[in-house]
Amino acid sequence: MSAPERFLERLNARRENDPSWVAARRQAGAARFAAVGFPTRRDEAWKYTDVRAIAEGDFALAADAEFLAERLAACALELDAHRLVLVDGRFNAELSSLDALPAGVSVTPLSQALEANHEQVGGSLGRLAGVDFSAFTALNTAFADEGAVVRLAPGTVVDKPIYVVLISRANEQAVMSHPRVLIEAGARSEATVIEHYAGESGAANFTNVVTEALLERGAIVNHYKLQEAALGDLHVASIHVDQSRDSRFNSFNLNLGGSLVRTDLVTDLNAEGAEAAYYGLFFLQGRQHVDNHTLVNHNAPRTFSNESYKGILDDRSHGVFNGKVYVKKDAQQIEAYQNNANLLLSDRAEIDTKPELVIYADDVKCSHGATTGQLDEEAVYALRTRGIDVAMARGLLTLAFAGEVMEQVKLNEIAERVERAVAGRLPERFNLADLVETAEAVQEA
Amino acid sequence: MLEVKDLHVTVEGKAILKGLDLTVQPGEVHAIMGPNGAGKSTLSAVIAGKDGYEVTQGSILFEGQDVLEMEIEERARAGLLLGFQYPIEIPGVKNIYLLKAALNAAREARGEGEIPAPEFMKLVREKSAEMQMDPSFLQRAVNEGFSGGEKKRNEILQMLVLQPKLAMLDEIDSGLDIDAMKVVANGVNSLRSADRAILLVTHYQRLLNHIEPDRVHVLVDGRIVKSGDKSLALELEARGYDWVLEESVA
Numbered sequence: 001m002s003a004p005e006r007f008l009e010r011l012n013a014r015r016e017n018d019p020s021w022v023a024a025r026r027q028a029g030a031a032r033f034a035a036v037g038f039p040t041r042r043d044e045a046w047k048y049t050d051v052r053a054i055a056e057g058d059f060a061l062a063a064d065a066e067f068l069a070e071r072l073a074a075c076a077l078e079l080d081a082h083r084l085v086l087v088d089g090r091f092n093a094e095l096s097s098l099d100a101l102p103a104g105v106s107v108t109p110l111s112q113a114l115e116a117n118h119e120q121v122g123g124s125l126g127r128l129a130g131v132d133f134s135a136f137t138a139l140n141t142a143f144a145d146e147g148a149v150v151r152l153a154p155g156t157v158v159d160k161p162i163y164v165v166l167i168s169r170a171n172e173q174a175v176m177s178h179p180r181v182l183i184e185a186g187a188r189s190e191a192t193v194i195e196h197y198a199g200e201s202g203a204a205n206f207t208n209v210v211t212e213a214l215l216e217r218g219a220i221v222n223h224y225k226l227q228e229a230a231l232g233d234l235h236v237a238s239i240h241v242d243q244s245r246d247s248r249f250n251s252f253n254l255n256l257g258g259s260l261v262r263t264d265l266v267t268d269l270n271a272e273g274a275e276a277a278y279y280g281l282f283f284l285q286g287r288q289h290v291d292n293h294t295l296v297n298h299n300a301p302r303t304f305s306n307e308s309y310k311g312i313l314d315d316r317s318h319g320v321f322n323g324k325v326y327v328k329k330d331a332q333q334i335e336a337y338q339n340n341a342n343l344l345l346s347d348r349a350e351i352d353t354k355p356e357l358v359i360y361a362d363d364v365k366c367s368h369g370a371t372t373g374q375l376d377e378e379a380v381y382a383l384r385t386r387g388i389d390v391a392m393a394r395g396l397l398t399l400a401f402a403g404e405v406m407e408q409v410k411l412n413e414i415a416e417r418v419e420r421a422v423a424g425r426l427p428e429r430f431n432l433a434d435l436v437e438t439a440e441a442v443q444e445a
Numbered sequence: 446m447l448e449v450k451d452l453h454v455t456v457e458g459k460a461i462l463k464g465l466d467l468t469v470q471p472g473e474v475h476a477i478m479g480p481n482g483a484g485k486s487t488l489s490a491v492i493a494g495k496d497g498y499e500v501t502q503g504s505i506l507f508e509g510q511d512v513l514e515m516e517i518e519e520r521a522r523a524g525l526l527l528g529f530q531y532p533i534e535i536p537g538v539k540n541i542y543l544l545k546a547a548l549n550a551a552r553e554a555r556g557e558g559e560i561p562a563p564e565f566m567k568l569v570r571e572k573s574a575e576m577q578m579d580p581s582f583l584q585r586a587v588n589e590g591f592s593g594g595e596k597k598r599n600e601i602l603q604m605l606v607l608q609p610k611l612a613m614l615d616e617i618d619s620g621l622d623i624d625a626m627k628v629v630a631n632g633v634n635s636l637r638s639a640d641r642a643i644l645l646v647t648h649y650q651r652l653l654n655h656i657e658p659d660r661v662h663v664l665v666d667g668r669i670v671k672s673g674d675k676s677l678a679l680e681l682e683a684r685g686y687d688w689v690l691e692e693s694v695a
Binding site (some may be wrong): 379386391396397402 | 494495496516517519520521522527529532535538542546547551554556584587603
């Protein structure tokens, strides 16, 4: 049996009571996936990322969504938020708190949205992430039966972040989940949506998520993807954004966990004044592999994009950054800036970085660049003259390198979480996490 | 406390210090003055342990320990601290991280435990107030975007928190207006004590109006050619360096 057949067998084993349009979409996804199979390194978009660990794996579908509240508290952000919790891809109502949503906002588990057979869900779902995008979106389309549907009525500003927690458990039998997140932001609405991937340290599951965000005129969406999955987890994600006039999408793609991680981020700037900001950070150790593929399509004049991705790579980790900016003919007076900076902490760490600009308009402001380097030795010296030893000096400078992206993170809980995670993973005996806590305490005093 | 004997230093093969002798006792403030290029900054850089300086002859002892055998951070932990003429910017490293890490490193070297957080917070707030620095500076990256005067005040803040035994201040007055100079001088003066010494390296006498030295040394062409009390600084200010040069040749 081929790998795609093995995966799809799990689908056929499942009891089906989908509405017909959903069933038809699943079939299309399954057919596409069966036809193309898993990508190989011969595919240009997967040149540096080998997905055999997924293709050769054996992943069941989770039977339940049980998870102790204490365990959730141990890994979730301490955040005053509207919370939706998925455990191995299944909705956990007890751990979620969705009853204080303000008027004009709905946050619904996908299963409930599908059950209600919302016409709107049917219309929007899959509009941006078709089965053609990749084998993984096809696979997701075939399986997706849970996730989060966020809908904002025009003019609604959501008081608190919408916090989707996706938990991966340490199961005896590894599982796969194919969550789907749909964000529909009406005109002039504003919200912060967090996808937080976390879980138990022994987990070795496969998560294959697809997120679609549709921003109407003037809508503002801050999208955080905080990926702190267990070091054995396999994680594939694609995020697809469609932006109308004067809308703004701020993406924070923060990767600390996972053994094999691939994220695709695609934004279409479809009308004047639309603006996208991409901030990314990946901190890799051991043999972690993280691949970020980003694409901004400037489809209309006077659209703006700004991208900054930072990678910190230690041990024998491997990072990939492929950032593409595409400027359509007649998309004049756009501005597009892109940068990827990487810090190698080990001789054996590896980064493949490829910033790309494809421009068919002539009146544009664009820049792109990539740098890879080691720590600033002059700064190491300055710190040593204060009694700080080499290991700690390097730790502080590494934290500082991440800080340049983290400064953009406006949600303190996330900034602190990542800063602490970076600090806590730094080498040797010094506890930089303690420093971070002190700084926070002084600030609050 | 500090004993420099017959120190010869070359930088990229060029002799800069050519037999320098200097003895500093606890409780003393010494000023090293001299024309540009005499080797003033080289002396403090060598004591601090900066790369690129080759000691070809002579010795530096600090409280009886051979400084040249110590790592850069060991020197600082032992209480030898250098305030830079041009403090470097360290983007992203918050002042407060540097202060706490440095303080705990010194405490650890003395066999003391880490400083408790409340005590540390009180200390840094107190000392920043002394240097007339807003507490927000503590959360800012070290020297990043600081004015010249702010950078110098930040150097002294580090001294006040770390309380070195010997503070070496390299051209700490350069680029300071009179108000900033007073703040810096007050900070330095508050470090004065019977068991601590201060070594000022300066081109101009004006700093010494605010920080009164016990000894003044004139460094010319890699050697100390004349030493005296604070009146020597005034004489240098009035007459320049030429007469000292002539005297030393004669």
